[in-house]
Structures are given as structure tokens and as C-alpha cells.
Amino acid sequence: MLDQVITARSASIGNGFDVKRILPYRLRRMLGPFIFMDHAGPVSKTPAELVKMDVLPHPHIGLSTVSYLFDGQVTHRDSLGVQQIIRPGEVNWMTAGRGIAHSERFEDPALLAATAFEMVQTWVALPEAAEDKAPTFTNYQPDALPIFTETGVWMRLIAGDTYGLKNGVATDSPLFYAHVVLQPGARFGPPTGFSERGAYIAKGSVEVNGHTYGVGQLLVFSKGVDPIVIAKEPSTLMLLGGEPLGERYIWWNFVSSSRERIEQAKADWQAGRIPLPPNDNAEFVPLPPDDKSRPASSNPQPQALS
Known part of the structure; x- marks a missing residue:
């Protein structure tokens, strides 16, 4: 995971x-x-x-x-x-x-x-x-950045192309970057289609595969595995990743x-x-x-x- x-x-x-x-x-x-x-x-x-x-x-x-x-x-x-x-x-x-x-x-x-x-x-x-x-x-400006919502989940796409969202932020290589706010009990998964993916916990705490993680931790997800992130309390995540560029x-x-x-x-x-x-x-x-x-x-x- x-x-x-x-x-x-x-x-x-x-x-x-x-x-x-x-x-x-x-x-x-x-x-x-x-x-x-x-x-x-x-x-x-x-x-x-x-x-x-x-x-x-x-x-x-x-x-x-x-x-x-x-x-x-x-x-x-x-x-x-x-x-x-x-x-x-x-x-x-x-x-x-x-x-x-x-x-x-x-x-x-x-x-x-x-x-x-x-x-x-x-x-x-x-x-x-x-x-x-x-x-x-x-x-x-914020109105140029698409928002996604569902029960207990709010997400702003900062850059990239993921979750079916796009914006006009110019990038030079394939990547994704998003600001996610989860309410207690909300379930959310990292995007698919990228070689490297992570979630930084800026506020709150989340559970992944039965383990709890908190503020200041970056969770690096295994390639080819799509875990579910569960909010233990009101939580803010920064999702980021993309394709490696080399050394x-x-x-x-x-x-x-x-x-x-x-x-x-x-x-x-x-x-x-x-x-x-x-x-x-x-x-x-x-x-x-x-x-x-x-x-x-x-x-x-x-x-x-x-």
C-alpha cells in the first residue's frame, strides 16, 4: 500500500x-x-x-x-x-x-x-x-482552478490533469498537484495513471490500510496499488506526483x-x-x-x- x-x-x-x-x-x-x-x-x-x-x-x-x-x-x-x-x-x-x-x-x-x-x-x-x-x-486566480466535490470531500486542482479535471496552469512534464479537504470518515483514493504518487498531511490525520498517519507526514503510495485514504478527523491533504525526470x-x-x-x-x-x-x-x-x-x-x- x-x-x-x-x-x-x-x-x-x-x-x-x-x-x-x-x-x-x-x-x-x-x-x-x-x-x-x-x-x-x-x-x-x-x-x-x-x-x-x-x-x-x-x-x-x-x-x-x-x-x-x-x-x-x-x-x-x-x-x-x-x-x-x-x-x-x-x-x-x-x-x-x-x-x-x-x-x-x-x-x-x-x-x-x-x-x-x-x-x-x-x-x-x-x-x-x-x-x-x-x-x-x-x-x-482561484476561479481558474477547478473544484471537485462529493460527500465529505472537497478538492481544488492546483496543476496537472487528473480525476477528469484540467486547468490552464502551464507545466513542463506530466504531473498532478491538488489541495484536498476531507471530513471525518470520508474516503478518498490517489489518482491513477502516474508512476509516482504521494499525499502530504497538512492538517488532521488519516488511515491507510489500518494504520493512522498525521500532520507532517508524506505518504508515498506503491506503484500499481490503489489504496483508500480514510479521514480520522477533519483533514487537509496535498496530493502530488507524476512522472520521474531522472537524476x-x-x-x-x-x-x-x-x-x-x-x-x-x-x-x-x-x-x-x-x-x-x-x-x-x-x-x-x-x-x-x-x-x-x-x-x-x-x-x-x-x-x-x-
Whole structure:
């Protein structure tokens, strides 16, 4: 039924802001094309504390970041000149391609202090042919994302093509990503037709094959087996997966099928060849120290939120 159960680890992204880090994991680097997954929050802090949680401009290559909020809001700015307030229920899909820099700022701390902040952030690795494509950013409003409901089940399709649903979120490889809310006793199955599938438990608890799993656990389903997930209480799941892309290297915020390309990205950021956001360029995150004695997967922590 389950190939693996991954329990989130605590990771710091600086300034006292800790997140639950699910992927990458030492025994599973990726799930389909998904190579990174963080669950931030719920966070309730004073306005002064929230301002300190700002994520300064930092670079990416070779991936798409997918930001999905449950509560609160954050302002995104990037080197394309995009400025976007990210709100709950939207899909914010940034494809780094050959290189992009962006920041995330908490610019309405009074609102966030009142409503808290909670977000799931994933990175989708790009196929080799798309790794050096031009960077893009697209905001998809909730009314562009189809909803599925049945007794005790509510689901929003974030991206992909599954359960008979489609949306206009542009992806570069076969995948699925969905936000699912289950009421107690509701039964739900992962989608079929994909090589790799998983369900991250963001809230509540569920039963699979007689065993109970809870918040912060990613259930990786066995290939060719279609288990039933039963909600033990009101529960929120993030379903994700798709087709594997092959080996990828990850160092800090860089993802690539080539070690040499990551070395180039390091040099590009150090030399200022990846431009800063034009409306947020007074400060940035410097390149971390490079420890070549460690594998790429264990080098500096990614600069999430994204």
C-alpha cells in the first residue's frame, strides 16, 4: 500500500522562521518531478517579528516554484519586474529556467498578525530540454482552478490533469498537484495513471490500510496499488506526483541535471549576472560557502519560502 512514509524535519530559513521540510529526503530525493516541499506555518507573530521574516532577493535555476497559501499573504517581486501579492487559494507558478531572482516580503504585518500565515511551497524540476528556457511568472486566480466535490470531500486542482479535471496552469512534464479537504470518515483514493504518487498531511490525520498517519507526514503510495485514504478527523491533504525526470542535482536554490550548470549558476550569482528585482534591489542573499566535500543534496539549505 505504502512504499514509504516521510516525516517532515524542522528547517530554518533564517530570522527565527522555521518550516517543516518534506523533500528532498535522504531516502527519496524526488516524487515525480517534485524535488522540494516545505510547509510553512501556521505562524502567528507580532508585526515586528513578521517583518523580520522577509526573504531577501535570491536566485533559482532549472526549476519552477509553486506557492500555495492556506492563510495570510506575502508579496512576491522578481527580476522580470513582476510584483504580485500572493493570497490563499491562488497558484503562483514561477519558472526559473536559465535564471531568475525574487524576494518575498511580509508587507502587511498587522493583517498577518491577525490571520496567521500558512503556505506549502514546492519546486518542480524541469525536463532537460526546458532547464535553460526563459524565466516566467504567472498568477492563477482561484476561479481558474477547478473544484471537485462529493460527500465529505472537497478538492481544488492546483496543476496537472487528473480525476477528469484540467486547468490552464502551464507545466513542463506530466504531473498532478491538488489541495484536498476531507471530513471525518470520508474516503478518498490517489489518482491513477502516474508512476509516482504521494499525499502530504497538512492538517488532521488519516488511515491507510489500518494504520493512522498525521500532520507532517508524506505518504508515498506503491506503484500499481490503489489504496483508500480514510479521514480520522477533519483533514487537509496535498496530493502530488507524476512522472520521474531522472537524476537531478540540488545545491542551495539551484537544480539541474548537470553539476557543471550548477557551478555556472554559482558564478553567475556571485558576479551579478542574474539580475535582482528592479523594485527590490537594495539587498540580497549572498552565495553561501561551498563545501565540496559534501554531496550536492546536503549542501546549503534552500532559501525558501521559494
